[in-house]
Amino acid sequence: MANETPTQTQAKAQETPQATHISKEDPKAVHPLGEPMIRLENVNKWYGDFHVLKNINLEVRKGEIVVVAGPSGSGKSTMIRCINRLEEYQEGSIKVKGIEVNNDVKNLKKVRANVAMVFQHFNLFPHLTILENLTLAPVWVYKKPKKEAIETAMHYLEKVNIAEQAHKYPNQLSGGQQQRVAIARALCKSPDIMLFDEPTSALDPEMIGEVLDVMVKLAEEGKTMITVTHEMGFARKVADRVIFMDAGQIVEENDPETFFHHPESERLQLFLKQILNH
């Protein structure tokens, strides 16, 4: 299935109640597919002369779980970092809930309020306690009363099973715990979309499970997620779609079953062989 073919997404649309929930500003939203949360159209990006993203097209709808895989350096991080504008792109268009992701400060603010990101190296703020890490953005950016922010924070810390560590500092926690805190921090602004960039790659093997469990829980609750990961077990279990990127482009896109068992392109076949047979 080529990346523009919407057959699979169409099937999903019929079972999604949001299909009728259409925003008026965005004419493209008036589409039988339902409510798109993220739409990348012909996105191109260069680092100097290096063409790092080549004509990327991708649509992700509400509640959809998309897993992105591909060899190192293929542009996976760059692609998802364009969605919350940690990176700029030079051509094409990215829309988050119909809002154009561009230089406009107001748009950027709205986009970042809707999109949260979890990083490979957690990036918790080491000078703040866990609780302060979680309440920082709600209090300062989203102007929540402190009490409410703390309640929300504790709620999410409980959700990731780490509430008892609320008053410790990040460096006192294990990697797995830190990543769970990072997920809770991302959830605190109630984002519609979660981006994960290899959230388990920096973890010791025995801690990967606890982080994946949290992510599975989120997926089952219907969060919209784009996850760059090589955890194929996770992809099989929760992904609606798996995307394979190589050399800056989307090479293949399929449901997990087809993706893993009947890969079409040679490059994906080779990649799967490499990651599954070692």
Added chain:
Amino acid sequence: MAVYPPQPTKEPPISARGPIAWIRHNLLSSPYNIAFTILGLAILYWTVPPFIKWAVIDAHFAGDSKSACTGGGACWVFIKEKLDMFLFGFYPHDQLWRPKSVFAAVLALGAFAKFVPGLHRLKLTLIVLFPVFAYLMLHGGHFGLSLVETSKWGGLLLTLVIASVGIVLSFPIGILLALGRQSKLPIIKSLSVFYIEFVRGVPLITVLFMASVVLPLFFPEGVNFDKLARALIGITFFEAAYVAENIRSGFQAIPKGQYEAADALGLSYWQKMGLVILPQAIKVTIPNLVGTFISLFKDTSLVMIIGLFDLLAMVNVTANDRDWLGMDTEGYVFVAFIFWIFTFSMSMYSKRLEKRLDTNNK
């Protein structure tokens, strides 16, 4: 195949612990080390006992004039008699209660801030209001206080005024310069770089001369711009360049991921810098910052060359008194001791602060 039983945990052997092991390891580990240990002991032997003999055993403490000091020891009577001048310069004698109450207020405020828990807002208000209080007290001219021109301020008082104003004002300016140097806007960036590199390439004496001679040219004729204010402006802007460089080195220790996480959470530029980056950058650079402030504290003595009488300058003034000729040595030793107390406290404080802010191993 085999299975091994768990091993017990043991103490290290005696030869690796205790004072003897420490001495052997640190003082006598090699022939060179032994030679340096002996040399060090010899230097201590030749310098410390004679100094103690001069400063304590043979010294004179009682009396009120030079005639009380006979023989070879130090004449601390001189310091005792001239203490007011060392502390306050030419501040009028009958008004000395004013600087004294400012000093007392500093101590009271410090004790209040340290020992009374909570009340952060009140503490902050008091700290912010303190400079106003100190200025009104010292300068006078209002509220029935007689006017005391800044040219009369001197000694430790002047040194502390210059050092604290310099430190407090150069800090925010230095932060802005450091942010400017990091800026993506080319104009702001190049202005900051130019300023920092220019100032760091110029000795403080030059800056003081410029502040003293050049600065008045920018003011309309007839405006007599206070000499102390000129020195303060010069020192503040001089110091800001060094503070900026310290803070920049702190920025470089912050991983890129911290900026990205702050951006991803939606923090604005100022929120990101103020809440995430600066606190960490300042923390890692505290030792450097304190070093910078310590040298500023000592450099305040250079104001002597534009005609201000700081603590060091008072040695010349007092030892030129006809009744106390030849007391320079006592004066310099005393002043060195005062400088040392302040700089040493600053460095101890920075150690404590570093420990307290260290969230890595709490």
